[in-house]
Amino acid sequence: MPHFSPVGSVLVDPRTARVHEEGWQSWSPSGAYALGTAPYRPADDNWATVCYRPGRTVPAGTFQGEGLLALDPGDGSPVRLWAAADPIHEVPSVRLTVRDGNIAEIGADGPVKEWSGPDLQSALAHWADALGLPAPRRAPTVWCSWYEYFTAVTEDDIHENLRAMDTLDLPIDVVQIDDGYQRALGDWLALSGRFRSRGGIADAIRARGRRAGIWTAPFLVDPRSETAAEHPDWLVRDTDGAPLHAGRNWGHDLYALDTTHPGAAAYLTEVYATLRAEGYDYFKTDFLYAGALDGVRHTATDALTAYRAGVALIREAIGADAYLLGCGAPILPSIGLFDAMRVSPDTAPHRRPEADDHSQPGQDPAEFTGTARQWQHGRLWVNDPDCLMARPTVETRERWAAHVEATGGLMASSDRLLSLDQWGVDTTRRLLTGAAR
CATH class of the missing domain: 3.20.20.70 (Aldolase class I)
Structure with missing residues (x-):
């Protein structure tokens, strides 16, 4: 089983905080959830292999992003994002659990770096921009x-x-x-x-x-x-x-x-x-x-x-x-x-x-x-x-x-x-x- 090391602890407003989970692959659910909601998980073992990250079962009451997880604390403070330090070669799972109702504890099973931004999409875009990739070619119809x-x-x-x-x-x-x-x-x-x-x-x-x-x-x-x-x-x-x-x-x-x-x-x-x-x-x-x-x-x-x-x-x-x-x-x-x-x-x-x-x-x-x-x-x-x-x-x-x-x-x-x-x-x-x- 992977070992998760602590990487952050953030005070949150449990009524308005949101967590963005980044799924493993194209078909893996990705999106933002309120703290009290249950994220989408595989309905059977086959879909866990074909559509999610195999071998990374997520415990109940836990949010998990594959290489990326972002938290909007909901109190007006900046969004925090934890991302793989080397996303091409090593993609750690990043987990978030809530302690005492208003403390988000974040852990990862590999190296991550922390980023911030004014909202979830901006924080994620800021991380992507920092990769310095050339602009993609225009798609044909x-x-x-x-x-x-x-x-x-x-x-x-x-x-x-x-x-x-x-x-x-x-x-x-x-x-x-x-x-x-x-x-x-x-x-x-x-x-x-x-x-x-x-x-x-x-x-x-x-x-x-x-x-x-x-x-x-x-x-x-x-x-x-x-x-x-x-x-x-x-x-x-x-x-x-x-x-x-x-x-x-x-x-x-x-x-x-x-x-x-x-x-x-x-x-x-x-x-x-x-x-x-x-x-x-x-x-x-x-x-x-x-x-x-x-x-x-x-x-x-x-x-x-x-x-x-x-x-x-x-x-x-x-x-x-x-x-x-x-x-x-x-x-x-x-x-x-x-x-x-x-x-x-x-x-x-x-x-x-x-x-x-x-x-x-x-x-x-x-x-x-x-x-x-x-x-x-x-x-x-x-x-x-x-x-x-x-x-x-x-x-x-x-x-x-x-x-x-x-x-x-x-x-x-x-x-x-x-x-x-x-x-x-x-x-x-x-x-x-x-x-x-």
Whole structure:
């Protein structure tokens, strides 16, 4: 169990004090809580692995930030923030408990530095500004297949929406094919039966004056994939020598790719170099948490170093000019690696998440965490609030569109464009046009 050392003690007004917890990765709930409220926690063990920081169970009555925790004492005094001293290489957990009703005790299980500011968002922004990162590149506007077609997307669906973009005069720079084109997680260059030619569809997109984008989950491997069957030595292992369990999704267990293995590293390079050669220059990399899981790797290195090295392999293969979006990624260890970053859990056509777990898809959790991470936008990367959905069947579509617009971040439409009514077309065009300016 981690040992937490005291790093601060602050008098607070228990009626008005607020605590900001920074979650581990894109989908981990992040936001500000009143002292008397219970922060969002995983509803089951699988989600604890896939959407939170594995192995960091938080005791009841305790607030915990992963590398960042901020406290507004509520009495007019400055906000206090405790942040990782070296956020790229070591991300301590920072805890806050309340003693005697009005004394906040802060502890950390690794080195932290203290910062201050007039309010929570300003204190967090001040910390980010001090990193001295260059301003991120402007994001292109995007159409993404996911929230209409999910894993059932076909090549014909892409062609239909390509034509509709022209008919509806939508300013879409990138047409991004999401999950479903590949045969299996890990077999990225083998097509599912619903696609005829990955290079051919990229050519068709580019022929219409748009850029081709594609989704991958580079550090996940399906146990049923050819990659897992033919190269079991490419998998991260647990301490017993078995493939490390990286959670469960799509109805099956998941393994993690060991990018410190020379064969796995060469394969990863081949995948992304091939996709780039086929004409793709926008890459959505998803479920990146798997690359940062603790486990036994071919090369003895810590998980965060292995994670950053794996992302660096991808960047080298796609080139500096390609646009790289991270998702499901450990937040602080990703600093300096991506052009844009998903800063919330998935949205959904519905508002409430399953089991009220705010790491799960839903408009409520996406708004909660996306708003709380607005301080990252333009400082660490371009924030991705997740896709606009404007079709009539989407719950509270007006409210969701207003949230996406207010972030000023990456703007991506994810509807079957011919299913949009007039409000949907007008809203989609207006938000894309605003983002393109």
